Amino acid sequence: MMATDAGHPGRKNEDFAGAVPSGMVLVDGAGGIAGAEKVCHHGVTWYATRLGGALLGALSDDRTLREVLAESIERITDEHRDTCDVTNSISPYAAVAMLRFSDGLVEHLVLGDAVAVIGRTGADPFVAHDPREVMIARSVEARLKGVPEGTDEYRRLMLELRAQRNSPGGFWVAKDDPRVVDEAITGSCPTDEMTVAALLSNGVSRLVDTLRLTSWAGLLHLAGTVGPGEVIRWVREAEVRGDVAPDDATILCCSRTRQLGDG
Numbered sequence: 001m002m003a004t005d006a007g008h009p010g011r012k013n014e015d016f017a018g019a020v021p022s023g024m025v026l027v028d029g030a031g032g033i034a035g036a037e038k039v040c041h042h043g044v045t046w047y048a049t050r051l052g053g054a055l056l057g058a059l060s061d062d063r064t065l066r067e068v069l070a071e072s073i074e075r076i077t078d079e080h081r082d083t084c085d086v087t088n089s090i091s092p093y094a095a096v097a098m099l100r101f102s103d104g105l106v107e108h109l110v111l112g113d114a115v116a117v118i119g120r121t122g123a124d125p126f127v128a129h130d131p132r133e134v135m136i137a138r139s140v141e142a143r144l145k146g147v148p149e150g151t152d153e154y155r156r157l158m159l160e161l162r163a164q165r166n167s168p169g170g171f172w173v174a175k176d177d178p179r180v181v182d183e184a185i186t187g188s189c190p191t192d193e194m195t196v197a198a199l200l201s202n203g204v205s206r207l208v209d210t211l212r213l214t215s216w217a218g219l220l221h222l223a224g225t226v227g228p229g230e231v232i233r234w235v236r237e238a239e240v241r242g243d244v245a246p247d248d249a250t251i252l253c254c255s256r257t258r259q260l261g262d263g
Contacts, residue, residue: 001126001222001254003251004232005025005203009246012044013250014028014030014048014248015027015201015248016029016053017052017250018252019079022059023098025055025059025098025199026096026097026200026201026252027049027095027114028096028112028114029047029094030094030173030252036092036202039090040084040086040091044260047076050194051073051076051096051174052056054072055073056067059098066186069096069178069184071178073175073176073181074178077178081176087227089163090107090159093165093174095113095133096111096184097111097114097116097128098110098199099116099118099199107186107187108185108187109185110128110129110130110184110186111180111183111184112133112172115127115200116129116199117192117199117209117220119217120193120195121195124216129209130172132170132171133173135157136161136164140160143157192256196255196256198219198220198252200219201247201249201260202247203246203247203248204219204231204250207219207238211239211244213234223253224253228251
């Protein structure tokens, strides 16, 4: 099951999500600020879609998830290295979350502020997330309130945030350097412990970690009962009530039986 919604009417959705029998991938693209088209004419949606497609195509490989992500970052970077300034701070980048089902295990990888949640029998959900970007971004976002997009001050604050990307003491995302995979959060749990699993862009995970309107277990329950589309609708309503700027929102989830063919 999947649902996605662009954060701003009239703008492209910069999230990508997809699934194959061996797993699921979510890519939350970012980087599109004023002047970015002069740096990369492809844009954020292109980057997220190309990276997501490469990851899906390699999920069944014998390589580790870190190796799969590193090769995919390098491959997509090479596709526009000759036409775009891929190292520029405003060129496209993305958060990534992956799940792979193989050899009796559910493997996960998270890089950036995307989230993987695995519901487990008789236990709290396992949550794989990296809080570094959220913690760093909060101070900048507080200063962004009321600053119109496209102004010099907005651009200055966004550049300040991006200066902390992929650097020691900052936060880490997929961009042009495959070595960032060393900072990814990875792990696994037995497949027979899993009841349901979900990948979330931060536009959906905010229901728990920012708006604090439910728990991770509650979010999984909502997705399984009312459906992913309804979860996003609740996010949008909560954003209005909490005066929170909307973001692209994507949720991709599956049950163990549906994913693994048990029924």
